Amino acid sequence: MTTAVQPAGGGGMGRPSGGGLADVIDTILDKGLVIDAYVRVSLVGIEVLAIDARIVVASVETYLQFAEAANRLDLTQTEEQGIPGLMKDIQEGGAKHKTRGAIEGVGEKLRDFVGGDEGERVVRRHRREGE
Amino acid sequence: MAAPEQTQEAQEERAVGCYVYGILPGDVEVDPDARGLRDGDVDLVRHGRIAALVSEIRIGAPIGRPDDLTAHQRLLDEAAVEVPVLPLRFGAVLTSREAVEEELLAANHDRFLAALNEMEGRVEYVLKGRYEERAVLREILDEVPDAARLREEIRDRPEELTRDARIRLGETINQAISAKRQADTQRAVQVLSGHAVANVLREPTHQEDAVQAAFLVQTAQRQQFEKAVEELAQDWQGRVSLRLLGPMAPYDFVITPSPGG
Numbered sequence: 001m002t003t004a005v006q007p008a009g010g011g012g013m014g015r016p017s018g019g020g021l022a023d024v025i026d027t028i029l030d031k032g033l034v035i036d037a038y039v040r041v042s043l044v045g046i047e048v049l050a051i052d053a054r055i056v057v058a059s060v061e062t063y064l065q066f067a068e069a070a071n072r073l074d075l076t077q078t079e080e081q082g083i084p085g086l087m088k089d090i091q092e093g094g095a096k097h098k099t100r101g102a103i104e105g106v107g108e109k110l111r112d113f114v115g116g117d118e119g120e121r122v123v124r125r126h127r128r129e130g131e
Numbered sequence: 132m133a134a135p136e137q138t139q140e141a142q143e144e145r146a147v148g149c150y151v152y153g154i155l156p157g158d159v160e161v162d163p164d165a166r167g168l169r170d171g172d173v174d175l176v177r178h179g180r181i182a183a184l185v186s187e188i189r190i191g192a193p194i195g196r197p198d199d200l201t202a203h204q205r206l207l208d209e210a211a212v213e214v215p216v217l218p219l220r221f222g223a224v225l226t227s228r229e230a231v232e233e234e235l236l237a238a239n240h241d242r243f244l245a246a247l248n249e250m251e252g253r254v255e256y257v258l259k260g261r262y263e264e265r266a267v268l269r270e271i272l273d274e275v276p277d278a279a280r281l282r283e284e285i286r287d288r289p290e291e292l293t294r295d296a297r298i299r300l301g302e303t304i305n306q307a308i309s310a311k312r313q314a315d316t317q318r319a320v321q322v323l324s325g326h327a328v329a330n331v332l333r334e335p336t337h338q339e340d341a342v343q344a345a346f347l348v349q350t351a352q353r354q355q356f357e358k359a360v361e362e363l364a365q366d367w368q369g370r371v372s373l374r375l376l377g378p379m380a381p382y383d384f385v386i387t388p389s390p391g392g
Contacts, residue, residue, distance in 0.1 A: 023257075039230070047194070048195045063304075064290075073272070123159050125156070
């Protein structure tokens with residue numbers, strides 16, 4: 001039995017991330033060229049609403065959550081499978097635990113982010129100068 | 132006496148700025164149907180051999196709604212699949228198209244052109260992995276004797292009576308996850324860097340993050356790169372859930388020069 005679903009009432013941990021938007025925020029508010037470095041005179045200071053300082057700071061709260069998760073953890077799963085070493089083998093030996101799920105999962109994610117319909121391109125190049 | 136202020140506010144509300152998404156080569160054209168922030172028309176401001184992807188924006192109101200954010204990234208990512216792009220951080224607004232041409236493009240023409248040439252035929256991917264909590268806890272309880280001992284100490288006992296032990300257990304688990312993150316990040320980079328031109332590690336944004344890294348990949352290598360990620364996802368099945376974002380504009384690989392640098 002494997003389940004990727006977190007048990008209910010698991011406190012703040014294991015919460016699914018905000019999906020696509022959190023990924024967007026991580027990228028476009030934090031990365032990319034900073035306009036201030038290139039332009040000073042005609043810069044317009046526009047207020048940006050989105051603020052997300054999701055920095056990982058280990059706190060007592062985090063520790064207590066981890067401890068409770070460990071407390072709730074049902075170890076019989078591992079024990080049924082036999083030896084504790086088994087987990088290690090899986091992780092070191094690599095591809096022993098193949099399932100279709102993983103492959104399809106990634107494929108879906110890829111498709112989600114390959115933007116645009118075919119034949120309809122936002123930007124198109126007409127010709128390269130001097131090449 | 133409030134009259135002058137009102138006038139100023141009214142002026143600001145009417146005022147329009149030029150929102151800049153990114154820098155592209157000059158020899159491109161934009162689909163007339165392309166939409167930017169607030170559903171605005173997207174357009175190019177050209178200078179020499181480079182251009183800026185822009186749209187008009189009303190200056191009075193703040194920006195940053197989910198729609199605004201996704202519009203910015205979608206536009207750049209879709210462009211990046213076709214042509215080299217230097218993405219700007221969200222929120223770049225100049226007073227006018229003339230300012231974009233003179234102050235942004237003309238003043239930095241050669242530098243931008245060189246960077247665009249470097250990005251030719253390259254796209255970014257971001258790999259994000261999160262530990263499956265129960266799987267990683269099992270590993271830790273199996274590998275770290277202190278963790279197993281502390282767990283027995285608190286096992287089914289009230290939280291009030293075991294607070295110290297719980298904090299020590301949590302801290303031990305946190306340290307173990309950090310060590311695993313380092314090792315697993317290294318493994319991911321090792322496995323994938325053969326199919327990438329460059330990579331940059333990102334800081335974790337969650338305490339159970341296993342890996343966060345950006346890769347710059349040649350268009351011709353995209354398939355192999357994606358295949359390598361799928362293989363890694365299989366290896367980590369049940370242990371780390373992997374997500375691959377991209378292809379996207381090279382947000383993690385454009386470097387803003389430091390002042391005076």
